[in-house]
Amino acid sequence: MRHSLPIAPQFYVTAPQPCPYLPGRMERKLFTALQGEQADKLNNGLSKQGFRRSQNVLYRPSCSDCAACLSARIDVAKFRASRSQRRTIRRNDHLRRRASSAWATEDQYDLFRTYLDARHADGGMADMDVFDFAAMVEETPIRSRVIEYTNEETRDLQAVCLTDVLDDGLSMVYSFYAPDVPAQSLGTYMILDHVEIAREAGLPYVYLGYWVPGSPKMGYKASFSGLEVYRHGAWEPFKHKDAYSADTHPMSTDPIAEQVANISLPDLRA
Incomplete structure (x- = not known):
């Protein structure tokens, strides 16, 4: 099925498949290709x-059963680290950050495999080989960076985040980390450090991907102050998690054609 706007790009919908976040649900995605000279603008x-990038594709959930997946971002100016988050920063003061171009390495892949095997052995990425991993990192038509976190004493790679640089913030496309040091809360630490990177760069937001009410996998995102979610065509300050239970109802979704018609496209003619 294809739905197109009067001007490029064209939008498509994936076939339904089991939802990875809410049991018993089916997911679909609305997506378009990300390519050409105007890829950054798009x-x-x-x-x-509310769209996210995966290699050369931009996608957004477009499920028939619910509208639970809400794109989330942190307003850097409104963020204040909690006591627990400040402890996480201190616990990781031995890590050193290094940003580089989007280029995959063997050390990254080894850490990626260790992370998947320990945390997501039955997930959709479980069978990715080194070539798939390289494609995930390197197939980007926009300004992307690989942010590595290395133990200063042992020189071991501890965490990695593939990050896009947007005109209004940083988008954390995908992150992974050493699973054998849970006390370090490395996933949380990378988000906290990206807030700091954005602040240093004068960028107002850090995009975190999707927050899903009712999904334990996504619950951690609600712990960050200054959080906003994209809902009903606009960004709004995050309320209490129970305020979004209605979004899991089948009547909360709009028709595909209406969703596409309401997308505001940048001027791609220049």
């Missing part, structure tokens, strides 16, 4: 409307 414009 990525910037659609990221502000």
